[in-house]
Amino acid sequence: MDATWKGLAETRRLPWAEPSRYGVERIVDVAYGRGGLSAHALDVYRPIARPEGLLPVVLYIHGGGFRILSKDTHWVMGLAFARRGYVVFNIDYRLAPQHPFPAAIEDAATALLWVHANAATFGGDPSRIVLAGESAGANLATSLALMTSYRRPEPWAREVFDKGIRLRAVLPACGLLHVTDTARFARRLRVSRFVQDRLEEVEAAYLPQGLDGSRDLADPLVFLERGLPPDAPLPPFFAGVGTWDVVLSDTRRLKAALDALHVRCDVGYYEGQPHAFHALVWRSAAKAFWRDTFAFLRDTGV
Secondary structure, X not given: OHHHHHHHHHHHHOHHHOHHHHOEEEEEEEEOOOOOOOOXXXXXXXXXXXXXXOEEEEXXXXXXXXXXXXXXXXXHHHHHHHOOOOEEEEEOOOOOOOOOOOHHHXXXXXXXXXXXXXXXXXXXXXXXXEEEEEOHHHHHHHHHHHHHHOOOOOHHHHHHHHOOOOOOEEEEEOOOOOOOOOOHHHHHOOOOXXXXXXXXXXXXXXXXXXXXXXXXXXXXXXXXXXOOOOOOOOOOEEEEEEOOOOXXXXXXXXXXXXXXXXXXXXXXXXXXXXXXXHHOOOOHHHHHHHHHHHHHHHHOXX
């Protein structure tokens, strides 16, 4: 699967995928971490023709079950947001099983702090940050949102909260928002052995046996379902998901949990669509997803 997506990502080298054709500039491999690791890098996508003033920011976090893929496989996401007027920071992070939880979410927290501090250098407005990601990236985006709204015991999470970062929106697409007990899907649905094996691999790699400490930031959905009042307001959410996606129920639960907390959560259900369908941007369902996403952002003033 990793090889397949990496092969598809090579289309970014074709002439029609050149960002400048869409009025976008790409700056690659900007370091955001403190330790010089290759995983601590991001690409910046921004409009070439920029108006006076700073533009809203999207921090994009790729999916891949916390185990595979990269910012390079997700170049189309950076392009999609940048051509609509956003400065996009598309990040890499450490992958499991070599780096299990909490490595990925700790890296995402470091990236958010870096983006907040450096967005203006690239023409982005640090007071208008949107978090976006799909699948595992949706999990990480949701967990980052928790850090900005709840005082957490983890030092890197507390640093995010103490910076006073207030997000304008969160876009967790087709999210796997509850990593523990991935067998729950097969208990409710007819799930193929292949798909169930992949889900179990995600859990085993990201949350290996013997892992100590809280799993709140691996299971942000479970945390939200507790109904604890936030220490600072939670941002509005837009969650898009296909109705044929095995993790559909996590999005439904997210909607219910945020409704109970009186937090805006709009959901787009796309009939007959599988996991991560919106990455195939030329298809009609994907176009509908992107229209709905940008309509939500306009409505929330981002």
